Amino acid sequence: MKYKILEKPSCEDGYDLVQEALRKKTTILIFACCKVSYEGRALSELNWGERIIMIKPDGTFLIHQEKKVEPVNWQPPKSRTRSYIKNDNLFLESHRRTPKELLTVEIRKIQFINYANIEDFEELEQAGYEKDMGDMIMEKPHMIEEGFTPTAREYSVEHGFIDILGKDSDNNLMVLELKARKAGITAVKQLRRYLQDLENTDNDYLKECESQKKKIRGLLVAPSIMDDALELLENEGIEFVSIEPPRELKRDKKVTLDAF
Incomplete structure (x- = not known):
């Protein structure tokens, strides 16, 4: 230099x-x-x-x-x-x-x-984000529950994009909102808006769910959740699944981001 x-x-x-x-x-x-x-x-x-x-x-x-x-x-x-x-x-x-x-x-x-x-030709590689959680869940859907089948990612609704859409073993629709850090009330409210968007959507599969009395399940997926968010989540009938995001970079050499 x-x-x-x-x-x-x-x-x-x-x-x-x-x-x-x-x-x-x-x-x-x-x-x-x-x-x-x-x-x-x-x-x-x-x-x-x-x-x-x-x-x-x-x-x-x-x-x-x-x-x-x-x-x-x-x-x-x-x-x-x-x-x-x-x-x-x-x-x-x-x-x-x-x-x-x-x-x-x-x-x-x-x-x-x-x-x-300064000479620096490297690009930053990152891990531990919602996208990494999504990749991991798509590869290993059983982490959510046995019988879970993901069907779509970044599914567009009126108020944004649902991280992962899928079905459970009983063919109920599952709506997953992913958070790589401790989830708060904002995450619960966001997921609730997505569920309301789906309920107001003119969709053939949703009509089929309704006729067959299938449920639309909302799942907040995060490492942990704040107490007030958990209370709101339970009141809304939304489920919580605790999953840690992957901490390894996608390279041959295993480097973690624990320091972050």
């Missing part, structure tokens, strides 16, 4: 390093006292404070405060960055063409600035 670092440089020296970094299309990291303004779909201003500024080769522009995961201001990839000196301060501008947006950072004191030519 090729990089360059300056500690407590003047704004003029900081400007030179930024210009060099932009020419070389490297990642820029700045710790500085700055203020920020934004013009675009809205207006915002952030007064003077010590912050972290990151500019990536793809045009991404991020401003972080000392707390929180999300940046306080940002511009997406394909934005265009330029820098200049005005009244002895360093200005950084990030322009976005569509929609038209301008993020301006005025820096009066730099504590640390560097750029680095």
Whole structure:
């Protein structure tokens, strides 16, 4: 990795390093006292404070405060960055063409600035999400119950998409809502809306179920459930099945996400 670092440089020296970094299309990291303004779909201003500024080769522009995961201001990839000196301060501008947006950072004191030519060609592999649960259930439907037969995934209804639709051993319709984390009241209400959508649908199979007095069963599938959600679920006549999402990445080397 090729990089360059300056500690407590003047704004003029900081400007030179930024210009060099932009020419070389490297990642820029700045710790500085700055203020920020934004013009675009809205207006915002952030007064003077010590912050972290990151500019990536793809045009991404991020401003972080000392707390929180999300940046306080940002511009997406394909934005265009330029820098200049005005009244002895360093200005950084990030322009976005569509929609038209301008993020301006005025820096009066730099504590640390560097750029680095980062090489990273890997893509993040993830596990432990609803999709992984769905894949696992489709491959091993008995995890829900013996005799369960999945028939469709992402089945469209008025209020969204049912994760898995299927039938039990008695040919009752089963509606599965999957959650990879502890389920709350929102998940129960979401599943209830799906069940109501099906009851209001003009569907030949549902008509057949009704004529044969078959049931429509709602199942919330998650590792665990909150107490208030369990109470609502029982009141609604919805079932709960506890299943942990798979924690292995789909690669030869077994790597888990327990740390997450």
